[in-house]
Amino acid sequence: MQERVKKPQFDVVGTRPVRPDGVDKVTGRAKYGADLKMAGQLVGKVLRSPHAHARIKSIDVSKALALPGVKAIVTRDDFADQASEFVPAGEMLINYRDVVRNILAREKVLYEGHAIAAVAAISEKAAIAALDAIKVDYEVLPHVIDEIEAMKADAPLLQEDMITQGVTPAPTKASNVAKRVEFTLGDTAKGFAEADVIIEREFKTKAVHQGYIEPHACLASVSEDGSADLWTTTQGHWVKRAHCAKLLGWDVTKIRVTSSEIGGGFGGKTVIYLEPLALALSKKAHRPVKMVMSREEVFKSTGPTSGGTVRVKMGAKKDGRITAAEGEIILQAGAFQGSPVQPACMCAFANYDLENVKVIGFDVVSNRPKVAAYRAPGGPISTYGVESVVDELAEQLGIDPIDLRLKNAAKEGTKAAYGPKFGPVGLVECLEAAKESDHWKAPLGPNQGRGIAAGFWFNIGGETTVSLQLNEDGTLTLMAGTPDIGGLRASLCMMAAEELKVDVHKIRPIIADTSSLGYNFLTGGSRSAFSSGMATVEAARSIVKQACQRAAKLWEIPEEAVTWEDGEVRPAGENAGKHKPMTLSDIGKIAGKTGGAIVGYAAISAQGAAPSFGVHIADTEVDPGTGKVTVTRYTAIQDAGRAIHPSYVEGQFQGGAVQGIGWALNEEYIYGPDGKLQNAGFLDYRVPVASDLPMIDTIIVEVPNPRHPYGVRGIGETPIVPPMAAIGASVRRASGVRFFELPMSPPKVLKAMKAAGKA
Amino acid sequence: MRYEKPTTVEAATALLAGQGARVLAGGTDLLVQMRSRVLSPDVLVDIKGIDATRKITKDASGYTIGAAVTGAELKEHPTLSKDWPGLVEAANLIGSTQVQGRCSLGGNLCNGSPAADSVPGMIAAGAVATIAGPKGTRTLPVEDIMLAPRKLALTAGEFIVSFKIPARPAHGGDAYLRFIPRTEMDIAVVGCGVALALDAGGTCTAARVSLGAVAARPLLVEDGAKALIGTKVDDAALAKLEAAVRAACKPIDDKRGTVEFRIDVAGTLAKRTAKIALERARKV
Known part of the structure; x- marks a missing residue:
């Protein structure tokens, strides 16, 4: 792997120690969502809608409740209705009125797989028998799956009272269009008038699932005094605590939530599905209740991200200067409003320094599961369209696609169409690294092509709490509250070790539960290494300050006369007296005698998250006899700000690239005319397997974020933004055909190549 | 549900003649269908206790391959891959390495999927199935066994004991x-x-x-x-x-x-x- 990491001026940051959670994971000891067991636990299962759209006339659970071994059943009647209220959840907004309807359908079922009732029974068999015995009387309604169909005036309405927001004057009739958004900068009409070349294209993308290997799972135990323990696989246990408390009408302090190890989340585990059901069942049954989804339930009832329609129009001068850009982005929200159309619009043209931009977006409901965040939500969809048009501009203008991007690249001082001015950003550096890479210069074989695309993601900070304890033997315990989905614990220990000049393996990290630490917003928005890292550094510096105070006390000199140098507490200068310098280990041993335990605590709202740009190069080979696209070489280049643990930065680049490759080539939600999902399993929902891919090469670019003590930028999401357009551009050159629809699956590719006389 | 593991062909055919009986060979399709509630048989008749279903024999006329011989065993046979590499490769495409330890030619055929990998391999090789039933034994070319998805030319009580693969021609x-x-x-x-x-x-x-x-x-x-x-x-x-x-x-x-x-x-x-x-x- 090529690296552009500058020679580290650090002892620990930038090195590659073994991760603290690694051994338990590879030996199977780590406890994931479904791994905890409690004495007397019941099996919880969910009854789900077989219809895409139906009114629920009645639900009769009496026969099911009378069955042997059935201990509790909950339905819509067990949850109070909620007022319409939007709250942040990751990078998306949720509305409790919709959440309470998504966890258990109320007036209607809005998609196949929509939960209707949950049962708790003494065995899986008894629980399944109970599900079979629940009688639901449906009035089946016409359904609509496609977002363009759903926008039509005569489409079946999901919510009879939905009036499109963001339109003036407000429409008088309800529709499936929840919201219209618009971002403008300059005057696009003027910009297009100046253009020598204008390209206007429409792109279609399909709904794709996050595809985490671990299904949703939780275990809830509600005590007779009303306090509850909830063990769950999640990206944010404080956020889940808040959602559960709200839906159940309980105080948050009554619910202690522990996040298990997490087998992938990618945004999809920021949402509650089973947790309020398990808590309500446990309260009713007076026993712990464990719930684990099947893979089919995961596909039909959770996740995915939006499919959509993206229209892009861009104009450029002969010299490659882009004069205007317009986009229209229509995204599926699923059954309830709240697609990532806003970030999709904001991201669309963020790669470029443009004077004239206009982006309009629509959030459209249809009879699909409610979309959840998926790695840079919305960004990959709009960027696929924009970067594909940029590639076509380069082709038409006869300009190298890297040079065209360099001519227009966003840089420090660029005003983004969505508002802010960028600080120091690394797109130019990434493009230059691409241009200099071995990959970009390597020869291609027959039926092979090379494509390139850029991508951007905002990244966020937010509420974060970290506690760092100096133990009595000088070791340290680090408590963070952002679940570790990509090597976070390793990175936090490394930042603490760097500050404290201790061996990184002397710091044991845990992800604390909601009752053990102050509030933490969830792991999302690529915030955890940035925000929890910032809090860790603050906590470590507090330890140093306290160590100096303890030494001052011991040496009976003023605090100002003690300094921290090279990992030691030392008397500052000759006047401070001759005292033997002390390490943190020495200080830990005397903590009890000098004032008690030494704990560094940081409760912050992390500010100054900086965006990360990336550039991906893809080589593909297209089989003219079958239309099959094989990725033959792939390089992901991205600005990490500072790579704390380069292996996990590379892992994020690789993982995002692989998910993007799946999105580009084979992944899609396939619906039948009956509105039912036809491929709710990993056999026919084709994520790439290891043998499908070459090793994904990585190049880490470092343009430090000045707002973080070590220069960290969030890096987890950007890597899924460029792949679809990079693969599209590559397939264009390999096959001679340009595609405007994802996935570029073999039947579509072969058909288009035949039509173009290329097969 | 009852599980039976007969050791003779006669005992197996008698069990299979009963209501709701299914043959269990490797189980790599059957058990998955049972778990997803597609099938719920009353009696599972495990044919792996019958010697003839579990061995490969070779003579001048070719190979006799037991219906429950696994994909991995086909691959490990000292000469089969040399004589009929296409057939072995087809069988080895079924599932994963773990599945290869269980899946069989008989199961792959009798699951009744038109997409079964080993079946075109067997048909090309000219494989003929030996079928045991309550009325005795008969043979049928593999291409005549599957009639339609999930529909076979086997009658009540019949099951495939083995396949006869001809000797490879000189060239x-x-x-x-x-x-x-x-x-x-x-x-x-x-x-x-x-x-x-x-x-x-x-x-x-x-x-x-x-x-x-x-x-x-x-x-x-x-x-x-x-x-x-x-x-x-x-x-x-x-x-x-x-x-x-x-x-x-x-x-x-x-x-x-x-x-x-x-x-x-x-x-x-x-x-x-x-x-x-x-x-x-x-x-x-």
Whole structure:
């Protein structure tokens, strides 16, 4: 792997120690969502809608409740209705009125797989028998799956009272269009008038699932005094605590939530599905209740991200200067409003320094599961369209696609169409690294092509709490509250070790539960290494300050006369007296005698998250006899700000690239005319397997974020933004055909190549 | 549900003649269907206790392969892969490495999927099934066993004990290729098995061409064989093979591929498979 990491001026940051959670994971000891067991636990299962759209006339659970071994059943009647209220959840907004309807359908079922009732029974068999015995009387309604169909005036309405927001004057009739958004900068009409070349294209993308290997799972135990323990696989246990408390009408302090190890989340585990059901069942049954989804339930009832329609129009001068850009982005929200159309619009043209931009977006409901965040939500969809048009501009203008991007690249001082001015950003550096890479210069074989695309993601900070304890033997315990989905614990220990000049393996990290630490917003928005890292550094510096105070006390000199140098507490200068310098280990041993335990605590709202740009190069080979696209070489280049643990930065680049490759080539939600999902399993929902891919090469670019003590930028999401357009551009050159629809699956590719006389 | 593991053919046929009985060989399809509540048999008749279902024997007339011999055992056999590499490769495409430790030729055929990988491989090789039933034993060519999806030409109480694979001809070779959108862990969108024999001068004297996943049942394409027999399997013959194979396809549109795509790819695969079989025939 090529690296552009500058020679580290650090002892620990930038090195590659073994991760603290690694051994338990590879030996199977780590406890994931479904791994905890409690004495007397019941099996919880969910009854789900077989219809895409139906009114629920009645639900009769009496026969099911009378069955042997059935201990509790909950339905819509067990949850109070909620007022319409939007709250942040990751990078998306949720509305409790919709959440309470998504966890258990109320007036209607809005998609196949929509939960209707949950049962708790003494065995899986008894629980399944109970599900079979629940009688639901449906009035089946016409359904609509496609977002363009759903926008039509005569489409079946999901919510009879939905009036499109963001339109003036407000429409008088309800529709499936929840919201219209618009971002403008300059005057696009003027910009297009100046253009020598204008390209206007429409792109279609399909709904794709996050595809985490671990299904949703939780275990809830509600005590007779009303306090509850909830063990769950999640990206944010404080956020889940808040959602559960709200839906159940309980105080948050009554619910202690522990996040298990997490087998992938990618945004999809920021949402509650089973947790309020398990808590309500446990309260009713007076026993712990464990719930684990099947893979089919995961596909039909959770996740995915939006499919959509993206229209892009861009104009450029002969010299490659882009004069205007317009986009229209229509995204599926699923059954309830709240697609990532806003970030999709904001991201669309963020790669470029443009004077004239206009982006309009629509959030459209249809009879699909409610979309959840998926790695840079919305960004990959709009960027696929924009970067594909940029590639076509380069082709038409006869300009190298890297040079065209360099001519227009966003840089420090660029005003983004969505508002802010960028600080120091690394797109130019990434493009230059691409241009200099071995990959970009390597020869291609027959039926092979090379494509390139850029991508951007905002990244966020937010509420974060970290506690760092100096133990009595000088070791340290680090408590963070952002679940570790990509090597976070390793990175936090490394930042603490760097500050404290201790061996990184002397710091044991845990992800604390909601009752053990102050509030933490969830792991999302690529915030955890940035925000929890910032809090860790603050906590470590507090330890140093306290160590100096303890030494001052011991040496009976003023605090100002003690300094921290090279990992030691030392008397500052000759006047401070001759005292033997002390390490943190020495200080830990005397903590009890000098004032008690030494704990560094940081409760912050992390500010100054900086965006990360990336550039991906893809080589593909297209089989003219079958239309099959094989990725033959792939390089992901991205600005990490500072790579704390380069292996996990590379892992994020690789993982995002692989998910993007799946999105580009084979992944899609396939619906039948009956509105039912036809491929709710990993056999026919084709994520790439290891043998499908070459090793994904990585190049880490470092343009430090000045707002973080070590220069960290969030890096987890950007890597899924460029792949679809990079693969599209590559397939264009390999096959001679340009595609405007994802996935570029073999039947579509072969058909288009035949039509173009290329097969 | 009852689980039975008879040790004789007679005991097995008696159990299978009862209501709601299913044969359990490797279980790699059956157990999955039971867990997903597609099937709920009353009696599971595990045939692995019967010696004949679990062994491979070789004599001058060819091989007899037990219906419950696993994919891994086919691969590990000292001579089978040399004589019938296409058949073994086809069987080894079923599932993952773990599944290969259980899955069998009998199960792959009797699961009744038109996309079963080992079936076109067996048909191309000229495999004949030995079927035991309450009225005794009969034989049936593999191409005549599956009638339609999940529908077999077996009657109540019958099960496949073993398959007879002929001895490889002097200059004979076989091959199997399938098309899947991935590289593994998938189900054939199109499968194609070809076996052919050459004379000393390199002219094709016999051929069998079989297709999977392009019709309601695996096909033996007689016109495909005719396109090759009497030729040197040159480009002209391969073009005729391609046309014959495409003409034989009667596929459906589904989530795994369109009618048009399956017909196109069947032709492409037939040519590629025949070329591999030809190379193998020339080497022996």
